[in-house]
Amino acid sequence: KAQQPVPLRYGAQYTGMRTDEAMQQWRSHRFGQFIHWGLYAIPGGVWNGKTYNYAAEFLKSSARIPTATWDSLMYQFNPREFDARAWAKMAKQMGARYMTITTKHHEGFCLWPTKFTDFNISNTPFRRDILKELVDAYNAEGIDVNFYYSVLDWHHPDWRYDIKSPEDSVAFRRFLDFAGNQLKELATNYPTVKAFWFDGTWDSSIKKNGWWTLEAEQMLKSVRPGMIVNSRLRADDFGKRHFDSNNQLMGDYESGYERRLPNPVKDLQVTKWDWEACMTVPENQWGYHRDWTVSHVKSPLELLEMLVHATSMGGNFLLNFGPDGNGGFRNEERHIAQFIGKWMEKNGPVIWDCGYAGWEKQDWGYFTRKNGSAHVNMIVFNKPVSGLLKVKVKGDVKILSAKAGGKAYRVEEIAKNEYFIHFTDRKMTEPRVIVLETAKAS
Numbered sequence: 001k002a003q004q005p006v007p008l009r010y011g012a013q014y015t016g017m018r019t020d021e022a023m024q025q026w027r028s029h030r031f032g033q034f035i036h037w038g039l040y041a042i043p044g045g046v047w048n049g050k051t052y053n054y055a056a057e058f059l060k061s062s063a064r065i066p067t068a069t070w071d072s073l074m075y076q077f078n079p080r081e082f083d084a085r086a087w088a089k090m091a092k093q094m095g096a097r098y099m100t101i102t103t104k105h106h107e108g109f110c111l112w113p114t115k116f117t118d119f120n121i122s123n124t125p126f127r128r129d130i131l132k133e134l135v136d137a138y139n140a141e142g143i144d145v146n147f148y149y150s151v152l153d154w155h156h157p158d159w160r161y162d163i164k165s166p167e168d169s170v171a172f173r174r175f176l177d178f179a180g181n182q183l184k185e186l187a188t189n190y191p192t193v194k195a196f197w198f199d200g201t202w203d204s205s206i207k208k209n210g211w212w213t214l215e216a217e218q219m220l221k222s223v224r225p226g227m228i229v230n231s232r233l234r235a236d237d238f239g240k241r242h243f244d245s246n247n248q249l250m251g252d253y254e255s256g257y258e259r260r261l262p263n264p265v266k267d268l269q270v271t272k273w274d275w276e277a278c279m280t281v282p283e284n285q286w287g288y289h290r291d292w293t294v295s296h297v298k299s300p301l302e303l304l305e306m307l308v309h310a311t312s313m314g315g316n317f318l319l320n321f322g323p324d325g326n327g328g329f330r331n332e333e334r335h336i337a338q339f340i341g342k343w344m345e346k347n348g349p350v351i352w353d354c355g356y357a358g359w360e361k362q363d364w365g366y367f368t369r370k371n372g373s374a375h376v377n378m379i380v381f382n383k384p385v386s387g388l389l390k391v392k393v394k395g396d397v398k399i400l401s402a403k404a405g406g407k408a409y410r411v412e413e414i415a416k417n418e419y420f421i422h423f424t425d426r427k428m429t430e431p432r433v434i435v436l437e438t439a440k441a442s
């Protein structure tokens with residue numbers, strides 16, 4: 001028998017996907033650039049001559065550095081090479097349609113001149129409002145800017161991991177006011193911000209204050225109609241996160257896929273909601289780390305395949321970059337951006353605006369489709385020795401043609417709803433796109 005829904009005050013606010021223009025735009029972007037930048041970029045994973053292999057943005061915690069010592073890095077933050085317009089051009093060339101920047105990571109340092117703490121960019125030797133320069137430069141390239149915000153704050157004296165005493169609740173209440181003020185300040189002073197990417201909301205203190213996560217979501221949406229927030233912000237009345245106690249997605253999109261992607265056969269449930277996966281280039285480094293030999297560094301092709309994979313399942317792909325303490329990108333990151341950008345220049349239309357095609361995944365690669373289109377894109381990563389690419393269509397459709405650029409490939413119907421595309425003459429040096437033209441069968 002059907003279960004009665006649990007009454008919730010702070011659960012999901014609606015069911016199904018948002019269909020408004022702001023959300024459609026967010027969804028159509030598909031490819032975003034994530035940027036982790038803060039004081040941790042200065043030591044870059046190395047403290048007192050010792051290299052810490054764990055995530056560079058966690059160095060304060062891994063090397064057990066006292067808060068006062070860490071915070072004094074602020075007086076060294078002077079990224080002379082920083083050039084917002086060059087960053088934006090690189091993102092544009094890569095094919096990214098949005099960028100998400102860490103306004104404040106766990107360390108608590110703020111990249112904008114906030115009124116609510118002195119621990120911010122205006123007290124560095126650099127002084128300039130980095131956030132404003134980035135928003136202006138990316139927007140000028142036609143790229144939307146979104147704000148990452150860590151609620152967890154290693155600097156703020158009122159932060160609590162848990163609420164164990166009346167004193168804790170008083171302090172944490174002050175902390176939540178501080179965070180709410182900062183969020184309102186960000187949404188007000190940077191009016192083109194499209195979305196907030198919340199992080200650092202997994203501790204008991206937040207889970208016991210689910211009301212605040214809903215209040216923050218609603219406040220941002222009232223300041224900026226159309227605002228988008230990720231599921232990671234949210235906790236319900238019972239401290240359940242991402243999905244509420246009735247298993248409904250909270251926030252506007254699911255953001256739990258971190259450094260992994262849904263399985264293209266088993267996890268098709270994700271095609272029912274909006275989602276975004278975020279990805280690092282090394283195994284687990286978000287901020288700048290001097291030594292990338294500590295783990296496997298993904299190749300441009302691996303990352304490009306992940307972008308296609310995410311698109312094929314109706315998700316966005318947010319690829320992380322960690323600029324160094326001078327404001328420059330490492331060569332590996334530049335190379336990745338260039339490589340993906342070259343492919344996107346030709347093939348962007350099978351990514352942007354595209355999503356799940358509704359057809360069964362095949363071993364050669366991925367399908368994508370623009371919503372409602374009669375054209376289905378095949379993105380071929382693995383060419384079989386036979387050169388025969390199997391396609392199983394869904395429903396009453398026929399494949400009329402298979403084309404790559406000007407060239408047509410033979411389409412052979414081998415069984416009901418099953419085809420071979422004869423891709424025999426091609427030597428592949430990069431993922432190849434074949435566009436299938438379909439028509440209703442009857």
Ligand code: JFZ
Pocket residue numbers: 055057199200256258278286
């Ligand atoms: C968090 C941060 O701690 C990290 O520094 C980075 O900013 C990343 C994007 O987010 O790390 C997480 C967050 C969530 C999970 C794992 C690591 N998770 O849900 O598995």
